[in-house]
Amino acid sequence: MADSASSVAKSKNILFFGATGTIGRPILEQVIKNKSLFGRLVIFTAPGGDQAKQSLLQGWKTKGLEIIEGDISSEKQVLAAFEGIDTVLSALGRTAIAAQIPLIRLAESHPSIYRFIPSEFGTDIKFGPSSANEKPHQEKLKVRAILEATKKLDYTYIVTGPFADGYLSNNSRDPRIGTWDVKARTVVLLGTGKEKVALTTMRDVGKLTVAVLKHPDVSSKRALKVKSFVTTPDEILAEFQRQTQTEGKWNVSYSSLETLKQLEAEAWASKVPPATFYTLRRIWTEGATLYDQWDNDDIQPEKLDTLEDAVKLAIEQQV
Structure with a gap:
């Protein structure tokens, strides 16, 4: 073998x-x-x-x-x-x-x-x-x-960090923890909008997994920290506006880190089954998807998605 x-x-x-x-x-x-x-x-x-x-x-x-x-x-x-x-x-x-x-x-x-x-x-x-x-x-x-x-x-x-497909979706479950509603032109940004977050599209998760399978030596017995791109909620909004040609026409609100912490505590206290999602949104907003170094180059994946690609996919899925 x-x-x-x-x-x-x-x-x-x-x-x-x-x-x-x-x-x-x-x-x-x-x-x-x-x-x-x-x-x-x-x-x-x-x-x-x-x-x-x-x-x-x-x-x-x-x-x-x-x-x-x-x-x-x-x-x-x-x-x-x-x-x-x-x-x-x-x-x-x-x-x-x-x-x-x-x-x-x-x-x-x-x-x-x-x-x-x-x-x-x-x-x-x-x-x-x-x-x-x-x-x-x-x-x-x-x-x-x-x-x-x-x-x-x-x-x-x-x-991989959070999936871009979910992060950029219309979160009808609870928009307060972030949502991108293309039809209603409504968005809830996490934090101040300026905190960086690393995202990976789900198809890129597949590409990165194939790369791991192809390169066993460099991926052996370790955690590989990989991503499609790093961005901010403000930059994502600008890309949605560009692709929908609606600059300045989105209804924009924010969920601060303190608000996310409060919503998270309420979700766990009420034993809501998706309470995990509240914790993850808070973790992402705190910057816990940003690492000292990335391991993409170690496994040489196929060309990965950009912010433009991810937003295009998000719009297609909604519209």
């Missing part, structure tokens, strides 16, 4: 968990575009699902992917899916992060698996001393601890 030019074996036969989810789909789309680099591409998914999911799976089948329908909590079924696999790539959603722990233990005991890429794809959970206490980080921290205690598994944490 080892590449003569590399001390770390390259991924060939990959098993995906969470492939039909929000970030799983764009990751798999980019992997499929680079299918010639790999061997078997296998999807492990729960049985059933709506017509959209079944159509998605059928489309992947026609492209040569293998589909295994099973129960992720079944040790027998997971071990059977591991046969012949060398790399496990997880894109499980935030509510299923802890489900990776038994998967890691099974992967550690399986003779063919040597690499496990967990579902990170978000804010740096070790950005600073306070990061260990953030509620949304707890399950990911447990996953990292389990992975780092294994003896044979290689791993990479792909830290």
Whole structure:
């Protein structure tokens, strides 16, 4: 399995968990575009699902992917899916992060698996001393601890920061924590509008994941901090105005950092299920997506999206 030019074996036969989810789909789309680099591409998914999911799976089948329908909590079924696999790539959603722990233990005991890429794809959970206490980080921290205690598994944490697709969306759930409503020309900017934030489009998450798979040496046993671009809410607004040709015609308001903290506290106190989103918005506004250095160049991804690209996509999705 080892590449003569590399001390770390390259991924060939990959098993995906969470492939039909929000970030799983764009990751798999980019992997499929680079299918010639790999061997078997296998999807492990729960049985059933709506017509959209079944159509998605059928489309992947026609492209040569293998589909295994099973129960992720079944040790027998997971071990059977591991046969012949060398790399496990997880894109499980935030509510299923802890489900990776038994998967890691099974992967550690399986003779063919040597690499496990967990579902990170978000804010740096070790950005600073306070990061260990953030509620949304707890399950990911447990996953990292389990992975780092294994003896044979290689791993990479792909830290992308917030998804531009969500950050630039029409947030109808609670516009007070940021929204971009193209039709109503209404926007709520976070902070003062001048704080920098690093964003990554979901299709770029896919490109960056492919780059990690292609460059195992430089991505081995480390957290890679990557992004599409760095910008500010003010700069994003200016780009929306430029592309919609509506300069000065947007209804603009702001949610200060103090307001975000208050909304976050209220969300957790009332045990609102999406309280995590309030915490993340506050974290982003505090500047916890900005790092001393970026690792994009280490893995040499394909050309990534710009602010212009991301805003264009956001407008298309709404209009």
